[in-house]
Amino acid sequence: MICFNCKGNGFLRLRFESEQAIEQCQVCNSSGEVKDDEYYSQSWDDGLGSCSVYYGPPLEAEGDEGFKNYKIYPIKASDRF
Numbered sequence: 001m002i003c004f005n006c007k008g009n010g011f012l013r014l015r016f017e018s019e020q021a022i023e024q025c026q027v028c029n030s031s032g033e034v035k036d037d038e039y040y041s042q043s044w045d046d047g048l049g050s051c052s053v054y055y056g057p058p059l060e061a062e063g064d065e066g067f068k069n070y071k072i073y074p075i076k077a078s079d080r081f
Helices: none
Strands: 011-016 019-024 040-045 051-056 068-072
Touching: none
Parallel strands: none
Antiparallel strands: 011 019, 040 051, 040 068
């Protein structure tokens, strides 16, 4: 499954005012893909001001209007089994 955080690029282009920086994607470890069988912390806004939090396999939020501000977070070493 393509990483939603970096859109499959393996890196993020960060911009602040006139500065630009490139950072490796922490969610997919710069591979551009996330594993369907690993669990990730995820959050999104339903558009009505209600924030939802989910811990599980990656959701397919691409193009779905119910997943505003969708974010997927990297797996911490302590979360691995």
